[in-house]
Amino acid sequence: MPTIATIETCAPAVPLDKITSFSNRTVSERHYGLVKIRSTDGVEGIGFCYVGTSGGAIFTKIVKDLFKPLLLGADSYATEAHWAAMYQEALLQGRAGTAMRALSALDIAMWDLNARTHGVPLHKYLGAMDLNEVPAYASGGYYLDGKSPNDLAKEMTDYVALGFKAVKMKSGRLSPAEEEIRLRTVREAVGPDIDIMMDMNNAWSDTTQAMRYVRRFEAYDPYFFEEPFLPDDIDNHARLAKLTRVPIATGEIGYGRWYHKALMEKGGASILQTDAAVCGGITEWRRIAQTAASNGLVMLPHWFHDLHAPLVASMPNAHFVEFFANDQVLNFRKLLDRQLSFKNGKIQLHQEPGLGFGFDEASLAKLARWE
Ligand SMILES: [Mg+2]
Numbered sequence: 001m002p003t004i005a006t007i008e009t010c011a012p013a014v015p016l017d018k019i020t021s022f023s024n025r026t027v028s029e030r031h032y033g034l035v036k037i038r039s040t041d042g043v044e045g046i047g048f049c050y051v052g053t054s055g056g057a058i059f060t061k062i063v064k065d066l067f068k069p070l071l072l073g074a075d076s077y078a079t080e081a082h083w084a085a086m087y088q089e090a091l092l093q094g095r096a097g098t099a100m101r102a103l104s105a106l107d108i109a110m111w112d113l114n115a116r117t118h119g120v121p122l123h124k125y126l127g128a129m130d131l132n133e134v135p136a137y138a139s140g141g142y143y144l145d146g147k148s149p150n151d152l153a154k155e156m157t158d159y160v161a162l163g164f165k166a167v168k169m170k171s172g173r174l175s176p177a178e179e180e181i182r183l184r185t186v187r188e189a190v191g192p193d194i195d196i197m198m199d200m201n202n203a204w205s206d207t208t209q210a211m212r213y214v215r216r217f218e219a220y221d222p223y224f225f226e227e228p229f230l231p232d233d234i235d236n237h238a239r240l241a242k243l244t245r246v247p248i249a250t251g252e253i254g255y256g257r258w259y260h261k262a263l264m265e266k267g268g269a270s271i272l273q274t275d276a277a278v279c280g281g282i283t284e285w286r287r288i289a290q291t292a293a294s295n296g297l298v299m300l301p302h303w304f305h306d307l308h309a310p311l312v313a314s315m316p317n318a319h320f321v322e323f324f325a326n327d328q329v330l331n332f333r334k335l336l337d338r339q340l341s342f343k344n345g346k347i348q349l350h351q352e353p354g355l356g357f358g359f360d361e362a363s364l365a366k367l368a369r370w371e
Contacts, residue, residue: 001075001077002039002040002041002043002075002076002077002113002114002117003039003040003073003074003075003076004037004038004039004040004071004072004073004074004075004076005038005039005040005072006036006037006038006072007035007036007037007038007063007068007071007072007106008035008036008038008370008371009033009034009035009036009059009060009063009064009068009370009371010034010060010364010368010369010370010371011031011032011033011034011051011055011056011057011059011060011368012031012032012034012056012335012364012367012368013029013030013031013056013367013368014029014030014031014032014331014332014334014335014367015028015029015331016028016029016030016328016329016331017327017328017331018144018328019144019145020142020143020144020328020329021142021143021144021173022142022143022170022173022199022201023170023171023172023173023200023201023202023203024172024173024201024202024203025201027053028053029053030050030052030053030331030332031050031051031052031053031054031055031056031059032048032049032050032051032056032332032335033048033049033050033051033055033056033059033060033063033098033101033102033105034046034047034048034105034335034359034364034368035047035048035063035102035105035106035109036109036359036370037071037076037106037109037110037113038113039076039113039117041117043113043116043117044113044116044358045076045108045109045110045111045112045113045114045115045116045354046108046109046112046355046358046359047104047105047106047107047108047109047110047112047277047281048105048108048277048304048307048332048335049101049102049104049105049277049278050101050277050278050303050304050332051098051101055098056368058098059098059101059102059105060371062093062098062099062102063102063105063106064371066086066089066090066093066099066102067086067089067102067103067106070082070085070086070089071086071106076110076113076114076117077114079107079110079111079114079283080283082106082107082110083103083107083280083281083283083284086103086106086107087103087280090103095255095256096255096256097255100255100256100278100279100280101277101278103280103281104276104277104278104279104280104281104284105277105281106281107280107281107282107283107284108276108277108281108282108307111125111126111281111282111283112354112355113354115353115354115355116353116354118353119353120353121310121349121350121351121352121353121354121356122310122311122314122354122355122356123309123310123311123313123314123349125354126282126286126310126311126314127314128313128314129313129314129315129316130312130313130349131313131349132348132349133343133346133347133348133349134309134312134313134320134321134346134347134349135165135319135320135321135345135346135347136164136305136309136320136321136322136323136342136345136346136347137164137165137166137167137168137195137197137320137321137322137323137345138156138159138162138164138166138167138168138323138324138325138345139167139168139197139303139322139323139324139329140155140156140159140167140168140169140324140325140328140329141155141156141167141168141169141170141171141186141199142170142328142329143170143173149181149182149185149186150185152169152182152185152186153185153186153188153189153190154189156169156186156189156190156194156196157189157190159325160190160194162325162342162345163342163343163344163345164194164323164345165193165194165195165345166194166195166196166197166223166320166345167186167190167194167195167196167197168196168197168198168199168226168322169182169183169186169196169197169198169199170198170199170200170201171183171198171199171200171203171213171217172200172201172203172204172213172228173203176212176213176216177216179213179216179217180213180216180217183196183198183216183217183220183222184220187220187221192221195223196220196221196222196223197222197223197224197226197249198217198222198223198224198225198226199226199227200225200226200227200228201226201227202227202228202229202230202231203228204228204229204236205229206229206236207236207239207240207243210228210229210236210240211240211243211244214240214243214244214246217246218244218245218246222246223246223247224246224247224248224249224271225240225244225246225247225248225249226248226249226250226273227249227250227252227253227273228240228248228250231250231251231252231253231254231259234262234263234266234268235266235268237250237263237266237268237269238266238267238268241267241268241269241270242267247269247270247271248268248269248270248271249269249270249271249272249273249300250263250268250269250271250272250273251263251269251272251273251274251275251279251302252273252274252275252278252302252303253275253278254272254274254275254278254279255278255279255280256279256280256284257280257284257287257288257291260272260274260279260288260291260292261291264291264292264295264297269297270297270298271297271298271299271300272288272289272292272297272298272299272300273299273300273301273302273322274288274289274299274301274302275301275302275303275304275308276301276304276307276308276311277304277307278302282311285301285311286311286315289311289315289317289318292317293315293316293317297317298317298318298319299312299315299317299318299319300318300319300320300322301318301321301322302322303322303324303330304330304332305321305322305323305324305330305340305347306332306333306336306339306340306355306357307355308321308322309321309340309347309349309350310349310350310355310356313349321347323340323342323347325342334360334363335359335360335363335364335367336357336358336359336360337357337358337359337360337361338350338356338357338358
């Protein structure tokens, strides 16, 4: 029986190599919340999440003060019971934000620990749909100082040259006319057969503003419009979904099954980008994915390809992993001891037990201390 013996946590701040912008914010470093759960059998599971550009200390405090006392000495197989206990404990601290991200990291670590205890890779432990590889789209297209539409198009054609059939670019920061030029330049460069996803990162406040862009974008056949509005503004997502023939995708900052239920019921999105390191871990992600399947929706989880590759591989209505080919934006990669490889636009799944990778303790030691 894998009894939880120790829980350690830390929150490294990892600087970005280049200051990078989205539609409405600029990032110079990222804080990640990490946990390690070790069982009395000597097996260790890892979990992690993103906590923004200043949330690291809040994360470790929540792990240590709120959740760790509930888990020490418990049987790690009882993932549902532990999820329920942590969620109950979070009642007054918040079922969103860093509290839910800490719950997610611990839940992920327990699934990882249990799969490693059995000696099987996570996608097989979860009941695989795909055994060896999963489709991925190349994510990038950020705003950098001095980056021209041609530079953006070159970035996208470089992903296509690596074998990706789908690419994602940021949008919504500039005027409708300027953004049309960026999209047109990319479409002309990659040709008609490559899917182009567009991520607005909550750029718009209402459908009147959104449609000034959307009317121009539709001519270039985008695959989806991502996060057009703030995540809470489900009604505007639903309005925009009725106004455009391009599918709406959202959910990367969606917490828990009830938020996603409301999003589904109102028709706010046809693609859910629910992030297991945000929504409540692997336990909650699978619940949401199965409800999405009942509603005829697909799952395209948000970043953390190392975590989401095995989840996409185990869920029939999950179709793509969002893949970052370098560590310019998803610099979490710098904290890991091995990277996923890809071939012809498909991620090659790790075949080692659990998640199949660990933290790079030497890199980590320069940035944070386990406590
Ligand atoms: Mg996004």
